[in-house]
Amino acid sequence: MQYTLRISYWRDVLLTALAPAIWGSTYIVTTQQLPPDRPFTAALIRVLPAGILLLLFTRRLPALRDLGRLIILSALNIGVFQALLFVAAYRLPGGLAAVLGAIQPLLVMMLVWGIDRRAPRALTLWAALAGVLGMAMLLLSPQTVLDPVGIAAALLGATCMATGVWLTRRWKIDLPVMALTGWQLLFGGLILLPAAWLIDAPLPSLTGLQWAAYAWLSLAGALVAYGLWFRGINRLPSVAVASLGLLSPLAAVGLGWIVLSQVMSGTALVGLVIVLASVLVVQRTSSRSG
Numbered sequence: 001m002q003y004t005l006r007i008s009y010w011r012d013v014l015l016t017a018l019a020p021a022i023w024g025s026t027y028i029v030t031t032q033q034l035p036p037d038r039p040f041t042a043a044l045i046r047v048l049p050a051g052i053l054l055l056l057f058t059r060r061l062p063a064l065r066d067l068g069r070l071i072i073l074s075a076l077n078i079g080v081f082q083a084l085l086f087v088a089a090y091r092l093p094g095g096l097a098a099v100l101g102a103i104q105p106l107l108v109m110m111l112v113w114g115i116d117r118r119a120p121r122a123l124t125l126w127a128a129l130a131g132v133l134g135m136a137m138l139l140l141s142p143q144t145v146l147d148p149v150g151i152a153a154a155l156l157g158a159t160c161m162a163t164g165v166w167l168t169r170r171w172k173i174d175l176p177v178m179a180l181t182g183w184q185l186l187f188g189g190l191i192l193l194p195a196a197w198l199i200d201a202p203l204p205s206l207t208g209l210q211w212a213a214y215a216w217l218s219l220a221g222a223l224v225a226y227g228l229w230f231r232g233i234n235r236l237p238s239v240a241v242a243s244l245g246l247l248s249p250l251a252a253v254g255l256g257w258i259v260l261s262q263v264m265s266g267t268a269l270v271g272l273v274i275v276l277a278s279v280l281v282v283q284r285t286s287s288r289s290g
Contacts, residue, residue, distance in 0.1 A: 016232025024251025033213035039086035051185025076164035078188025084157035091150030107162035131278030137271025240286035
């Protein structure tokens with residue numbers, strides 16, 4: 001029985017890890033394929049069509065008592081987070097944005113520790129700190145450009161996602177995972193709509209590659225990835241889910257190496273090993289604590 005539970009746990013970990021791995025493509029797709037300087041439009045196109053498709057498929061309504069909480073989760077997990085994510089992606093080097101986003105597991109621990117009164121294991125805390133250090137070694141360089149707006153967006157985005165992970169686990173809204181994902185994507189898209197309409201410039205005539213890029217961000221980056229992510233939140237400890245977010249910048253680095261022929265130094269390789277070890281340690285300690 002114990003063996004079966006452990007196999008189930010690690011299967012959930014692997015499926016949940018696919019979400020940040022897919023999200024790791026956001027930076028390269030945004031900078032290489034999307035029209036420039038339209039962060040809110042990119043976020044809107046990513047989430048709203050995916051939400052409509054999921055709701056057409058699931059056909060489930062939320063309970064009226066859950067509506068307020070669902071809107072709050074939609075803002076934290078989707079609307080506000082996606083807006084800040086694309087602002088950071090447009091304004092910061094991917095390395096700096098990833099390092100700032102790596103504080104998310106630490107923020108989740110603070111919420112679990114400070115509000116739920118459940119102190120994380122010391123090993124988990126040290127592993128999360130090591131993950132942030134490893135990310136800095138992997139991605140930062142002396143040539144990194146510090147953009148204040150981009151830095152603020154990345155930090156606020158990490159805070160939104162951490163709070164959303166914690167509240168999603170805490171509230172447990174009574175909806176199947178795909179319906180919960182669809183409603184959050186829909187409400188998140190509606191939150192983004194005024195900003196995309198009022199702030200961003202209209203889209204130019206799009207090329208075939210740009211249509212494909214938007215389709216990838218929506219179908220894979222929202223519909224599939226968020227479905228896996230919320231499934232993981234329902235099945236795994238909050239800290240374990242948050243630590244998997246470190247895999248997103250690792251995927252971004254891998255794509256940069258493969259697609260853009262970017263070179264990693266010896267220090268960067270050490271940082272990569274530290275980040276992977278950090279994620280593994282958090283998962284192991286979380287599996288033992290339940």
